[in-house]
Amino acid sequence: MSTPSTAGRPAPLLGAADIRALAADLGVRPTKTLGQNFVIDGNTIRRIVAAAQLGSEETVLEVGPGLGSLTLGLLDAAERVVAVEIDPVLAGKLPDTIARWRPERVAALDVVLADALRVTALPHEPTALVANLPYNVAVPVVLNLLGRFPSLRHGLVMVQDEVADRLAAPPGSRTYGIPSAKSAWYSSMTKAGVIGMNVFWPAPRIASGLVRFVRREPPTTRASREEVFAVVDAAFAQRRKTLRAALAGWAGSPVLAEQALRAAGVDPTARGEVLDIAAFARIAEARVHAPAEAQNDAGTD
Ligand code: SAM
Numbered sequence: 001m002s003t004p005s006t007a008g009r010p011a012p013l014l015g016a017a018d019i020r021a022l023a024a025d026l027g028v029r030p031t032k033t034l035g036q037n038f039v040i041d042g043n044t045i046r047r048i049v050a051a052a053q054l055g056s057e058e059t060v061l062e063v064g065p066g067l068g069s070l071t072l073g074l075l076d077a078a079e080r081v082v083a084v085e086i087d088p089v090l091a092g093k094l095p096d097t098i099a100r101w102r103p104e105r106v107a108a109l110d111v112v113l114a115d116a117l118r119v120t121a122l123p124h125e126p127t128a129l130v131a132n133l134p135y136n137v138a139v140p141v142v143l144n145l146l147g148r149f150p151s152l153r154h155g156l157v158m159v160q161d162e163v164a165d166r167l168a169a170p171p172g173s174r175t176y177g178i179p180s181a182k183s184a185w186y187s188s189m190t191k192a193g194v195i196g197m198n199v200f201w202p203a204p205r206i207a208s209g210l211v212r213f214v215r216r217e218p219p220t221t222r223a224s225r226e227e228v229f230a231v232v233d234a235a236f237a238q239r240r241k242t243l244r245a246a247l248a249g250w251a252g253s254p255v256l257a258e259q260a261l262r263a264a265g266v267d268p269t270a271r272g273e274v275l276d277i278a279a280f281a282r283i284a285e286a287r288v289h290a291p292a293e294a295q296n297d298a299g300t301d
Contacts, residue, residue: 086115164211228281
């Protein structure tokens with residue numbers, strides 16, 4: 001590898017030759033299990049960083065920094081980067097890579113060797129999540145981090161294009177489902193572009209999509225997030241059924257399901273795919289927090 005130089009030019013980013021050389025040095029062979037597709041194109045990194053709309057005072061949480069392609073771009077745009085990586089070889093190498101390519105930014109990076117699905121504490125409170133996510137766990141990672149770190153105000157993630165569509169889907173659309181409804185509890189998500197396959201090594205077989213999100217308040221309700229998410233899960237487990245039928249198991253009977261739906265102002269013959277997260281919250285509240293006598297009065301059928 002040649003030594004990067006910054007004289008008079010934009011800060012250098014990792015290209016295909018750098019990524020391959022780093023991987024060869026480490027003896028790393030990208031694994032599918034960990035969703036290891038590394039970005040080898042500086043323009044794509046610039047595009048992701050620009051789309052993330054970061055303020056210079058922000059602390060960015062990056063999940064899966066890999067060989068450091070995106071980390072370098074993030075260090076140019078934000079005050080700090082906290083990078084959570086599950087692969088010990090990649091996590092171990094990252095500080096060296098940053099020391100070589102951005103020596104002046106070494107102190108702005110924290111590397112946390114951890115599973116993003118389980119991480120509970122970070123060295124700094126992150127304000128933004130920006131990541132090229134491992135595709136097989138992208139949705140649970142996003143939901144877990146939004147739930148776990150309320151300081152995350154906004155973010156931009158790259159996921160499989162199809163998953164990007166699902167995360168950003170509004171109620172009533174063909175792709176609306178569990179990821180759309182649950183992510184809407186925390187944030188408003190919008191699609192921010194499509195990325196082709198050739199900017200990765202190894203190239204995935206499918207296109208990727210960018211999703212931008214901005215945190216918002218969850219619906220006002222006496223039901224907990226877990227109670228609301230249980231209704232979402234039940235409604236979409238049998239998405240072709242009417243809500244009266246789909247929610248019968250969750251409510252205890254079709255009659256109790258109908259009662260909760262009517263109390264929530266929802267048509268019992270509708271399907272889950274037309275409900276926004278506020279409607280799911282009203283259903284949860286109507287059932288879980290209904291007066292005891294109302295629940296006792298309802299028969300089963
Ligand atoms: N950010 C790098 C890039 O854009 O080139 C790599 C992105 S690659 C799609 C996904 C990265 O996530 C890999 O480095 C992989 O080891 C890491 N990873 C996979 N599962 C993870 C998990 N559960 N927690 C944290 N990192 C994970």
